[in-house]
Amino acid sequence: MLEAKLSEAGTLKKLLDAIKELVTDANFECNEEGITLQAMDNSHVALVSVLLEATGFKRYRCDRPMPLGVNLTSLTKVLRCAKDDDECTIKAADEADVLNLVYEAKTSDRIAEYDMKLMDIDSDTLGIPDTEYDARVTMPSSEFTRIVRDLSLLGESVRIEVSKEGVRFASDGEAANGSVLLRQSDSSAIGKVKQKTKTPKKEDEDEVVEVDGEDDEEEAAHGKKKKAVKKEVVDGDVDMDEDEEFQANSEGEEEQEADEDEEGSESGKKRKKSSNSSKPAKKAKTASSSKKGKGRKTDDSDDEGEGGVRIEMNAHVSLTFSLKYLVNFSKSASLCNRVQLMMSNDVPLLVSYDFGQGHIRYYLAPKIGED
Template sequence: MLEAKLSEAGILKRLLDAIKELVADANFECNEEGVILQAMDNSHVALVAVKLLATGFKKYRCDRPLPLGVNLGSFTKVLRCAKDDDACILKAADDADILSLTYEARNTDRIAEYEMKLMDIDADTLQIPDTDYDARVTMPSSEFSRIVRDLSQLGESVRIEVSKEGVRFISEGEAANGNILLKQTEGAGKRGSSSKRDEDEDDEDERESEDEDRDRKARAKKEKVKKEDGEDVDMNGDAEDGDEEGDGEFKSKGEDDDDDDDDEKPGKKRKKAPAKKSKPAKKAKKADDEDASADAVTIELNQHVNLTFSLKYLVNFAKSSSLSNVVQLMMSNDVPLLVSYDFGQGYIRYYLAPKIGDD
């Protein structure tokens, strides 16, 4: 029995839109860890691997491993009946030939139910070996999408070269050539040390705040003692003297104490103000750092890499930019390119064999 609930159907819609042109039919392998899809295109040049983690679902239950063979074109049509913010519930019984989909609207009482026929697909799961890549490039997914889309207007292939200079995309066509160089973002390698400094500053602010709290408590305790002493003096003065002059003296003393209290209150406000203002400023700085990291280009290079790939496939891979703001390109000479998009509910990874010679 499978029952899985996604908080937003839009995640599944964007996922299928990214792979439906590469793969026609595929098995969604469901188990206790989540939902896995692995399939190759018809020409066996590209491999796509998708994983939706069980923790990425709002509710997930899978009693035993269960394959769901679906036609991705039909699945996409059924998903188009849901709004992006609708909750999507997938249900399938053991050995069933039907997949049930329920869409629950977020702000209304609308509930839509659909059923889709499952297919019996005989496909072997490939074992993808772990590879130590010579070059890793992390860049904005929108920039990668723009590069491959622009270069696809010029030629059918792109040569990707990773060196100390940066990552270069080169396409040569019959009528025009294109050459795009992305250099590593300045300060990208120092991001870790910067975040460490921010943590140290936060710890220092917490210590200062604790010291201020202790000082305020000490002053409040001291003022309380003064006030109690003043009340004792007033009571003694009324009992012994009872004259107006004595009362006046004690009143003036009380007024002096009040004046002292008034003098201390503005001081407290001045000390509180900087602490309150500093925290939002630091939060804004952290948000800016996160935005900057999404727009940064980072390169990890062990060895110079120079490979050629089909732009048709890379353009299809780039459709996954709707799932993640960041893409990773991992390359080694004579090894398939790995294009990886990580998002909150899991990941999608593409493997593409390089072109050799005139192929």
């Protein structure tokens, strides 16, 4: 049995709108890891690969692997009956010939239920080999949509060239020619394509583990109460919210001021010294934790590119593709605001959109020779 609940039906609607013109009938392969779709267009020039991870669903259950043969045009019509913010539940029994969709409104008590007939589709899953690309361009998906749409008005093909100058999109038409050049957003030189881009996070995690291990060893060797107290304070700082920590510090300061007024200036001075000696340690810990947090955010922002264009290149690449397909690919811009173009000479172009619940990837064969 399959039961998958999405928090928003709009995600599935946008996904189908992006691929319905490329593929008419396809199998949704369901297993415990999620739902995948892989299909080629009728001309066998483009391939689309979709992944919806099980962790991206609000509730997911799949007892055994099962294919769901669906006509994408019919499924699109059924999904139009749902609002974008409706919760969508997909159900299918084992060896059933009907797909059940339930839409639950978040702002009202409306529950809509639809049944759609499934199809028996014979399709072979193609093995996509791991390819080391010579060039990778990360750019805003809206910019990519605009470029391919504008150039499609001039001609049928576009030449995408990645060089030290940047990435250039050029189209030659019968009446006019046009080209768009995108340079690297920052002033740094164009980098090389790297396979691993998240190593800083692992180093941060290793550092935290080592610190905890040192505290444990010191406590076991010396057995002092002071270090046990320090460890409890650190753990409390980690688990405590910022508001609670601020309140705890303010309450401690108020109690100290009250005690100083009652017991006199000498005892007040001593307490001030002790409080001042303990406060810098807390501040240092929170500062270090905030630095780590900031470091992780900057890593994420580097991966996202912050809305600019990032170019990584190991070799000069120049390929020609059909604009008709690229225009269809660009419809996935509603799912993600970033797009990656992966290229190598004489290798299909990879256009990848990664969103919160999975990804959609397109593979397009380049044109060889003259049209």
